[in-house]
Amino acid sequence: MYKEETTLKPISRKQVTEPIRKFKDEVDNMVDRFFKEPFFSDGLLSPFGKDAFAPACNIEEKENSYAIIAELPGVDPEKVEIEIDEYTITIKGEREEKITSEDENKKMHMVEHSYGSFRRSFTLPDNIDPDNISADYSNGILSIELPKVKSTNTRKISIKRND
Secondary structure, eight states: OOOOOOOOOOOOOOOOOOHHHHHHHHHHHHHHHHHHSGGGTTSSSOTTOTTOOOOOEEEEEOSSEEEEEEEOTTOOGGGOEEEEOSSEEEEEEEEOOOOOOOOTTOOOSOOOOOOEEEEEEEEOOTTBOGGGOEEEEETTEEEEEEEBOSSOSOOOOOOOOOO
16 A cells, blocks of 8 residues: 655735736736747747847745846846836846947857847735845846745634534
């Protein structure tokens, strides 16, 4: 006899009560799915281009906070914006192409660097303290610290028996 073990990932979903906000979120999801379909995967028809810059991001949870770490090599931190609203945090900016020479006879044989505007958005968990979010930029790495709320509004309610 063996014991079947099941591991479930926690689901954190913020209930949207505003009908306009819910509609906007549904349209955003639909547009995201549309551009991620295989028809656009070769980059030929993608509005972002095959070689558009999109920073790699990691999200980690610690005991007292969450952290978003974004790789932004070659991006001027003065050209990066972080916005937060009720439901999301957005990192946006631009990595500009550096012109190393003004030689008109210069020919590029290979270009692997990508440039352009970028925008990354992430859904926020319910238990963050939005007033104490901080961000640091060092050596091309943007670190955003999202502290957790110290106490929740959860409390136990005793049930009186009326027999």
